[in-house]
Amino acid sequence: MRLTVTPENLLEWIALKINLVPLPLLHAQLFPIIGKAVLEAADKGVFEAIHRGRQTVDAIAAECQLHPKALQELLSLLVVLGYLRYQENAYTLTRTSRRWVLQDDQESVFGMMRFNNRVVWPWLEQLGNYLQTGEGIQYHDHLTSEQWLHYQNAMLAATGTEAKEFGRKARVPKQATHMLDIGGAHGQHSVALCRRLPNLQAVILDLPPAIEKAAPLLAQAGMGDRVRHQPGNALTDDFGESTYDIVLMSSLAHHFSDEQNRAVAQKVAQALKPGGVYIINEFIRPEVGGKSDGVGTNLVGSSMDLFYGLTSTAGNYTVREIQQWQREAGLKPLKVKTYLSIPGRAMVIAQK
Numbered sequence: 001m002r003l004t005v006t007p008e009n010l011l012e013w014i015a016l017k018i019n020l021v022p023l024p025l026l027h028a029q030l031f032p033i034i035g036k037a038v039l040e041a042a043d044k045g046v047f048e049a050i051h052r053g054r055q056t057v058d059a060i061a062a063e064c065q066l067h068p069k070a071l072q073e074l075l076s077l078l079v080v081l082g083y084l085r086y087q088e089n090a091y092t093l094t095r096t097s098r099r100w101v102l103q104d105d106q107e108s109v110f111g112m113m114r115f116n117n118r119v120v121w122p123w124l125e126q127l128g129n130y131l132q133t134g135e136g137i138q139y140h141d142h143l144t145s146e147q148w149l150h151y152q153n154a155m156l157a158a159t160g161t162e163a164k165e166f167g168r169k170a171r172v173p174k175q176a177t178h179m180l181d182i183g184g185a186h187g188q189h190s191v192a193l194c195r196r197l198p199n200l201q202a203v204i205l206d207l208p209p210a211i212e213k214a215a216p217l218l219a220q221a222g223m224g225d226r227v228r229h230q231p232g233n234a235l236t237d238d239f240g241e242s243t244y245d246i247v248l249m250s251s252l253a254h255h256f257s258d259e260q261n262r263a264v265a266q267k268v269a270q271a272l273k274p275g276g277v278y279i280i281n282e283f284i285r286p287e288v289g290g291k292s293d294g295v296g297t298n299l300v301g302s303s304m305d306l307f308y309g310l311t312s313t314a315g316n317y318t319v320r321e322i323q324q325w326q327r328e329a330g331l332k333p334l335k336v337k338t339y340l341s342i343p344g345r346a347m348v349i350a351q352k
């Protein structure tokens with residue numbers, strides 16, 4: 001998947017073709033304001049207000065307690081971006097915003113937008129420092145209680161679409177009864193697999209402050225004791241021996257160094273029953289030089305790699321690197337599964 005600039009008429013087409021348009025201004029001047037505008041619109045409740053029937057600038061401004069002139073500027077941009085439609089002085093939501101940005105929708109990314117607006121945006125200020133020092137933020141060590149809440153809501157929001165596809169596609173033993181979900185947070189991947197496999201129950205291992213905020217999110221799934229939290233630390237805890245048919249680690253490898261991931265894979269291999277599988281579910285880093293392995297997309301993989309570097313010092317890994325950890329732990333890599341709904345993301349699966 002790529003971001004491209006589409007000319008709106010012949011003259012623009014020619015100007016782009018002969019390199020007359022300073023394209024870096026797109027990234028340098030437009031992208032920052034576009035990104036922040038969408039985050040603020042969600043966070044200030046603009047989409048919700050329109051959804052509740054406030055359609056004029058004044059009505060939306062009153063409901064969201066915003067300045068009408070400033071709001072008008074924001075709304076005009078949201079129309080251009082395809083979030084809103086404008087007709088006869090009234091704003092309405094488009095299909096995109098109805099499906100993806102309303103607060104209570106199951107697949108909505110609203111939680112991620114609020115987390116990015118309130119917690120992540122200030123982190124981006126530190127990118128220059130990261131580039132000079134190589135030292136990332138290691139945010140798990142510093143979050144406040146409120147930030148943990150936004151973080152866990154964001155993880156749930158990011159998984160709304162993915163978990164369904166994961167539940168359908170993940171290659172797991174049909175008779176599986178025990179699953180360990182390392183850094184599983186809200187538990188939606190485990191929930192999806194438990195819905196598919198009637199005899200399966202899952203343990204979600206996560207840090208105590210994460211569980212405090214994720215427990216109510218998991219409870220909403222109504223799985224009772226079949227999916228339960230276990231406070232701990234994947235880097236220091238033992239996972240047991242020949243206990244699990246499935247071990248999943250989703251979106252946690254990018255917080256760990258190569259060495260830490262190798263050590264986790266060794267513990268996982270020991271904890272798996274023969275025939276059991278270790279699934280590392282991740283955004284995939286394209287090989288250096290942008291060569292695609294058919295999984296990592298350059299745009300998603302490269303931007304997430306830099307983001308995870310900034311926020312946790314580690315970063316994404318290539319399929320080859322992930323399979324290397326699995327091989328060294330004595331596991332046999334199986335066919336990599338990709339997602340239709342989330343480009344650049346994959347399940348890297350290996351069997352004991």
Ligand SMILES: C[S@@+](CC[C@H](N)C(=O)[O-])C[C@H]1O[C@@H](n2cnc3c(N)ncnc32)[C@H](O)[C@@H]1O
Nearest residue numbers: 155159183184185206207210233234235250251
């Ligand atoms: C990016 S979230 C991924 C959540 C979920 N697995 C998903 O894919 O949506 C990473 C999770 O790993 C947890 N985590 C971070 N370090 C951990 C550690 N050392 N041991 C266990 N869990 C950890 C975090 O608290 C967080 O819930």
